[in-house]
Amino acid sequence: MTARAGSAPPASPYVGLRAFAAEDRGLFFGRARETRDVAALWQANRLTVLYGASGVGKTSLLQAGVIPRVSTRNADIWPVGRVAPRPAGTTGNPFVAALLASWSPEEEPAAGSLRDFVRGRPERVDRYGDPLPTLISIDQAEELFSDFPRLTEERDEFLTELAELLGERSGTGLRLLLSLREDYLAAVLPYENMLAQGARARFQLRPFESAAALEAARRPLEGTHRRFAAGAAETLVEDLRTIRLTAADGTRSTVLVDTVEPVQLQVVCAALWASLPSSVSKITSIHVREHADVDRFLARFCGRALSAVAAEHDLPASRIRAWLRHTFITELGTRGTAYEGLTQTAGMPNAVVHALEDRHILRAEQRSGSRWYELQHDRLIEPIRQADPGEHLQDARLALHEADVSLAQRQAELALAAAGDDLRIRAQAERLLGDIAVRRQDIGAAQARYRTAASLFEVLGDTASVGNALAGAGELSMRSGRHETAVAELQAAVTRIPTTLHVRTLLARALWHAGQPRAAVIVLNEALAIDGENVDALRARGEILADEGSSVEALSDLGRVRRHQGATTLAARALALAMSGKLEAAEQEAEDALANAEDDGPVLLRVAMVHALSGQDTSAARLAGLALSAAAPEVPPHLRPKAVALASQVLDPSDEGR
Known part of the structure; x- marks a missing residue:
């Protein structure tokens, strides 16, 4: 069986980092002996303590192994309990409340004590009418002892109540299983006699031995289109058993251990499954070596x-x-x-x-x-x-946020160097290095980084990130005065992130600077159709409409963005006011704009036009001449004839081409 072209990839038969659940029992292998032994101990003893290291698979064994093995015809098995104290506001003993909630997950339990809850639950009997043994369990029982030192009294009360319940129901067979981390075993020892009254057992869950690890790797594939070829699973397990050590002086050594950690086996098998091409049905040792890089x-x-x-x-x-x-x-x-x-x-x-x-x-x-x-x-x-490139990226972003540009650049370059064939990390590092170059005012380097990032994101199929990178490059092209290039880059960005109005507004401004004001207005109309209150789009359209002589429409747009107006917006509003005959107001706003104009060609030209409409021809000609020679930014091509016409009133005709 092979995956059809265009069909969704088959679900992985490996659970990865999460614990096995009851519904995963068909994928749970390598623990047959442990499942059998723990199930027998639980049914035979008043108290069974299942313990082992974190990640060894205690929860998985209980949920996907032991509970499914015990027949419901022979025992009344309750839902797996937990005792992590519930949020503040819970009344009564917090451990009791937590356990009752896990026993009754669908609704809030009516009972306030363990005894009342047990009495309120219907007793199950076998076919002869005799009561069935009742099996209860508490998973992650270390929650009784960890991180809650202030609840010592409540914990003792809970365990005392639990012990009394076990004593009362001993004749009908109430059996308790506690599952906890090995390092908390000593904490539960003082309570064992009270809980068990002599009928107790302990079971230590250890990592996989080689045979069990092979079974856990191979058998989940039985319901899929894939199989391990001869020797392939052995290669994977042996690699997991191989420890490579490097001393501080560079001396290297290799050790082959006897066991495999279940969590590591699941992580590696899940990653192997995901990394194989969908057409692979037989997993060979070559596939394992190429795709199952354990390290x-x-x-x-x-x-x-x-x-x-x-x-x-x-x-x-x-x-x-x-x-x-x-x-x-x-x-x-x-x-x-x-x-x-x-x-x-x-x-x-x-x-x-x-x-x-x-x-x-x-x-x-x-x-x-x-x-x-x-x-x-x-x-x-x-x-x-090993250095993790993602961590270097995180540190680089943090350093840039804190304005430590040098540290940000070092960390981003380390991320790029460590990325290897991870295209996403490379793309993110290139984009971040572009941001850093912008902070350093190195526009050429920043554009190169943004374009490289866009290419990498394109390979990854990350359309939004491609658009953002191209938008960054386009904005820098505008700042460099290369407006035709900016238009091309920003148009490409808009096709990828069409609802990002900031990029649409940048494209409109690039079109305006490139001499295409009508196209710019069309782009802004589209942006405002998405969000009619977008301040940047209103401001840009108002400025362009003022230049085009549409004073009423310009004032309508600019009147909706009166706060935080810069020199370009003030100058456009002054021009629209002057064209509407409101010369006094226009003069005031023109002066405010001129105070911050510096080398801004469009601002100087708009103020020149206001002065011309006010009859100040000499001042208009002087400002128009300054506008023609301005460079930050230049007067757009479609407005230069107006500037030339105004400046020629007092300038030598040979200066008109400036």
Whole structure:
């Protein structure tokens, strides 16, 4: 079976970073023994504690393995519970409220205690009329002990109530499974006797061994058009087991470990599936080597995780990466450790550290009463060391925002150098370097960067980004006086981002400067049909209409943009007023415009025309002469004859061509 041309790509059989859900049980492989053992322990013991490292797959095992295995004919299985305290305002014990809400997700539970909720739930019986065992579970039970030290009393009350419930229902078979991170196992030990009353079990979930990893990689493909060729899955798993270490002196070594982290296997398999051409039905070792670059996939995984944490905590991602390198990678290129303080871990706020743990970058364990952190796996050492171009881009944007242009340029160039074949990063870096060149007043360099960025975005099919880059180049062409080039670039931009009115207005001004005022008005009419109150479009149309002699229409537009008027708008309004016979008002606005005219050709010409209409011929001729020689900007071609006519009243005819 192959994908048809034009059809949507088939859904990936790998879940990636998220946990398996109940509906994913047909894709859940590699945990048959663990599923069987945990299901048996849960049904046989009053308390079962399932524990393991973050990212090892406890939630997946429970939801897609254990619960589907237990027959509903033999047990009453309740929805998986959670105990993360609910938002402020919840009455009663917050852990009780959270657990009841997870047991009754469709509606607010009427009961206010665990006992009342259980009593209010109909008892299920087997075919002989005997009560079925009731299996309840609490996933991520570390939420009882993490980040909520102020709720110690409430936690103890909750666990006491839970223990009493287990005791009351022991005859009818109420069974509790707690799933938690391995580093919180010590926190639950003091409560085990109270909860279990002797009938308890623990099960440690470990990473995949090679055979299980192969099954987890191969078998999800059974319902798809793809298969691994002989040896291909082995190549992928062996690469995941291979750890490459680099010491501070550059010495390199390779270690082959016995296990594979499930989260890493899912990340790499999902990325491999997405990167293969749709026509590939047999995944060979060559495909694995070409497309399943484990280091690259894990580097992207780390980069996305660090960027997300950085955004959440308003920190540069590069700072977090540097902290990880300094704190958790030794000079020998191996994993280091750091203990958690009251508010910080090795100088980093604990909130950031916890977020990195949640995203499977760090793992924690209890030692002598303290929490110690290390990288989730040796396989992350090199990805953490690698420079991430996205982080350089983020730092470059931040530096530019803070007006540190030199730092912004260094970071953007580092992003470009590290981008490799990532066209999006290259395009974004080129666009940002264009912005930086504008800050440096290097217009030529900025235009080159914008045009390169537009070409790269075009390859990516990112139409909006192409339009924005072309608009940037077009605006710079206008500033450089190359109006024909500006028109071409801005027309191309408008076709890609037609609803961006700022770009339409720029195109209209470029057309006006290029001597096409009627075309400019048509473009502005289209813009104002989209948004009739757009200030920039009204201002531009009013100025052009004033030059064209349409004084009533010009005053109508310019009267709607009276705030923050610059010299060009004041001069256009003065000209429209003068043409309407309101000479006194026109003279005042003309003087205000002239005070800021400097070397502005259109402003000087408009004021010259106002003076001419007021009978001040000498002043009009002088200002028209200045307009002809102005360069910032020049008088547009279609207005130069007017300037020449006014200036010739007192100037030598040989000066008319200026």
